[in-house]
Amino acid sequence: MLLKKHWWKIVAVLLLYYTIFAGFLFEVPRMAILNESIRNLHFHVTMWFGMMILLIASLINSIRYLGSDEFATDKLAEETAKVAMLFGVLGLLTGMVWAKFTWGAWWVNDVQLNGAAATMLVYAAYFILRGSIDDPSKKARVAAVYSIFAFALMIVFIVVLPRMSDSLHPGRGGNPGFSSYDLDKNLRLVFYPAIIGWTLLGTWIVSIRLRIRSILEKLDV
């Protein structure tokens, strides 16, 4: 019963412990400038992957709301977007620290960085938009439409544009991607489980937020 309901949280816990142990201790490619900081792959890059997966969930639920008018899907869309932004902020902060010690500055004028910051602003506007409409069904409908627009912008800002111009990030503008390193199998061994672990942790927070929300709604009625 307990296992049936909470198994995915146990998976999240185990994967994240594995991320820390394997992420710090496994052999990694020895590279100049990056040095041991290549291990940030499991802690910084996974924030962005977690954010994107949560935003995909938000997009799907926005579309589901437009098709069904179910408020549950609208709530899910909003809460996943909120936790996705938590990951985004953590991704920006961890990226700043990493940039300082590999590129030499807290912030460099790089398409990927500015795109990520712009994505944060686009989703900040999503929450402001929600807050500015009182009528619940109108709010949900407008927010769902904007959410599709915001998701498209996010893809343009952090996936498309950085690949079209020069970026300091690996795999962009002639820089080798992580996949081209010969020891990348070791990185992948931790990187993919880490993405799943962080995303499940985010899902866990979403589920708690949703429950608190429904409690507050019950109190109002």
Next chain:
Amino acid sequence: MKKDISKFTYLTIWMVISLVTTAAAQSTEVEMADVMRSNGKIYVVVTVAAIVLTGIFVYLIRLERKVSAIEKKLSEKSEK
């Protein structure tokens, strides 16, 4: 006479140096919690990160239990 003094100083300097180096050698020999010090103390970082993670997990579980308790209270209240 002057030469003797310098010999004496050399001797003292040598004695001090040898004392210091043996003391240093001894202090490096005495090592405790060796696992935590090996590999550039990376295990210490792993432990610290694991503690942070454990803190977050414990916090989330407690938060969830709190929410469950409030949900239960609410449903009991609405039944009355």
